Amino acid sequence: MTMSLAHATEVRKLDGLLPLWVGIGVYALLLAVGSGLLNDPDTYWQITLGQWMLDHHAVPRTDLYSFTMQGQPWISTQWLAQVAYALAYNIGGWAGPVVLAAASASLAIALLAHFLTARLARTPTLIILAATPALMAGHMLARPHVLAMPIMVAWVAGLVAAMDRKGVPSFWLLPLMALWANLHGGFVLGLALIGPIALEAIWHAPKDKQARALLHWIVFGLCALAASCITPYGWEALMASRRILSLGAALAVIGEWRPANFGKAGPLEFSVLAAFAFVLWRGIRLPPMRIVLVLGFVYMALGHVRNAEVLALLAPLVLAKPLGEQLGRDDDRDVASSPGRLLLAGIALCLIAGTVIVASIRQYTPSERAAPIAAVDALKKLNVSRVFNDYDFGGYLIWRGVPTFIDGRTELFGEKLMVDHNDASGLAKPDNLFRLLKDYEINATFMRTESAATKLLDRIDGWEKVYSDELATIHVRKDVPGEKVK
Structure with missing residues (x-):
C-alpha cells in the first residue's frame, strides 16, 4: 500500500x-537540427528588413528592395x-x-x-x-x-x-x-x-x-x-x-x-x-x-x-x-x-x-540552395541594375544589397506578376520569358542552373553566359538585336 x-x-x-x-x-x-530552421530564403530578407527598422527607427511604407516595385506602397x-x-x-x-x-x-x-x-x-x-x-x-x-x-x-x-x-x-x-x-x-x-x-x-x-x-x-x-x-x-x-x-x-x-x-x-x-x-x-x-x-x-x-x-x-x-x-x-x-x-x-x-554551450559549438548555417554566395559575388562585379532572378534567390539578393525582380513578399508583386514569372522561369509559357525580359529592360538573368529558362537562354542569340556553377547561372544581354534560338 x-x-x-x-x-x-x-x-x-x-x-x-x-x-x-x-x-x-x-x-x-x-x-x-537547428540549421533546418534556416532552410528558407525568406529568413534573409526578414532579418535585413528588421535591421533596416533598427537603423532607421521606422517601419517601411514603400518597397525598398526590388526594382520592379520600387517606391510602391508596401x-x-x-x-x-x-x-x-x-x-x-x-x-x-x-x-x-x-x-x-x-x-x-x-x-x-x-x-x-x-x-x-x-x-x-x-x-x-x-x-x-x-x-x-x-x-x-x-x-x-x-x-x-x-x-x-x-x-x-x-x-x-x-x-x-x-x-x-x-x-x-x-x-x-x-x-x-x-x-x-x-x-x-x-x-x-x-x-x-x-x-x-x-x-x-x-x-x-x-x-x-x-x-x-x-x-x-x-x-x-x-x-x-x-x-x-x-x-x-x-x-x-x-x-x-x-x-x-x-x-x-x-x-x-x-x-x-x-x-x-x-x-x-x-x-x-x-x-x-x-x-x-x-x-x-x-x-x-x-x-x-x-x-x-x-x-x-x-x-x-x-x-x-x-x-x-x-x-x-x-x-x-x-x-x-x-x-x-x-x-x-x-x-x-x-x-x-x-x-x-x-x-x-x-x-x-x-x-x-546549455543553449550557450550548444550555440558556441554548433555552426548553424542557412541552406546553400538559397544562398548562391559565389554567384552573387560574380553578379555584383558586373554592375548590372536590372536582374531577372529566380524566386528562391530573392531573399539572398536582398541580403547582399542587389535589387530584385521578385522575392518572397508575394503580396507586393501581386498575382499576375507572380504567375507570369513562374510561367517564364519554368517555360510553361515561353513567350512570358521574352516579354518580361523586354518589358522590364532586363540586362542580366540570375536563375537556377537546372531551370528551363536557363537552358533556353544558353541557346538564345543576344544573351551570353558569364558565370555558372551547380547552383546558379548568370546570363547578360549582348548588344546584339534580336533573340533567336541558336
Whole structure:
C-alpha cells in the first residue's frame, strides 16, 4: 500500500511537470537540427528588413528592395518579429534566430501540453503531443509565424476555456491580440475564431445568462478588433492580410501555399486519416460548433500545407474537453503538482547554459540552395541594375544589397506578376520569358542552373553566359538585336 501511494505521488508530480519536459524536449530537438530552421530564403530578407527598422527607427511604407516595385506602397505586418530576428542575429549570428525560433515553437507546444493535461488522460495527451511536432515540422522555420505560435495558442486556449465553462473570455486576453497583430498577419484567424467559439459558449450557457453573455462576447470582439489595430499601421494591417489571401493563382506557385497531396502520405495526411479512423472506432461525438471548428482547421491544412501547424496546435484545444469526457480522465489529474519556483529557476539556468554551450559549438548555417554566395559575388562585379532572378534567390539578393525582380513578399508583386514569372522561369509559357525580359529592360538573368529558362537562354542569340556553377547561372544581354534560338 505504501509503495502504491508513493508511486501515485510520483506520477502526479510527473503530470504536473509534463508541459515543462515536453517544452524542453522539443527545444533540445530543434537546437539539434537547428540549421533546418534556416532552410528558407525568406529568413534573409526578414532579418535585413528588421535591421533596416533598427537603423532607421521606422517601419517601411514603400518597397525598398526590388526594382520592379520600387517606391510602391508596401507595409510589413510582421515588423516586430523581423526586429526580433535582427536583434537575435546581431547578438548570436545565425545561432540567434535558431534559438529564438526554437524557444518560441517549444513554448507553443508546452502551452498546448499544459492545456491538455488539465483535460485529458495521459495516453491521448502524449499521442497528441507526439503528433504535433511532426505536423509542424514542414513549416518549422526561423520566420515570423513561429514567433506568433505561442501567442496563437494562448489566445485560442483562452477563448476555448471560456467556451468549455459556458462563460465569457477575460479581457486580459486582449494584449495577446495586440502582440499577435504586430508579429504576424495570422492574427486575422484569431479574430475570426471569436464568432464560432462565442456561439458555442452562448448556446450552452444557462438561459437566464445568455443575453448577458452575448453582450460580453460582442464587446470582447469589438475590443479585440481594436486591439489588432494597435500597430504602426493601424487598420492597414487588416487590409494587408486580406490582400495576401486574395492572391489566387499566385499562391499555387509557392510550395508552402500548395494543397496537401494524398498521392504520397506525409505527417499531415497520415494524421488526418488516423484521426478519422479513431473517430469511427470510438464513436466520438462533438457539439456542432466544435465540429465546424475542427473541420475548418482540417480544411485550412489540406488547402495550404503551411496551415498544418494551425491544425496541430488549435484542433487539440477544441477537442480536449469532449475527448476527456468520452475517453475518461485520470482520477489524480486534478491534484497534479506544479513545479516549484526553485526548480523552475534551476531548469532555466541549465537551459541558458546549455543553449550557450550548444550555440558556441554548433555552426548553424542557412541552406546553400538559397544562398548562391559565389554567384552573387560574380553578379555584383558586373554592375548590372536590372536582374531577372529566380524566386528562391530573392531573399539572398536582398541580403547582399542587389535589387530584385521578385522575392518572397508575394503580396507586393501581386498575382499576375507572380504567375507570369513562374510561367517564364519554368517555360510553361515561353513567350512570358521574352516579354518580361523586354518589358522590364532586363540586362542580366540570375536563375537556377537546372531551370528551363536557363537552358533556353544558353541557346538564345543576344544573351551570353558569364558565370555558372551547380547552383546558379548568370546570363547578360549582348548588344546584339534580336533573340533567336541558336
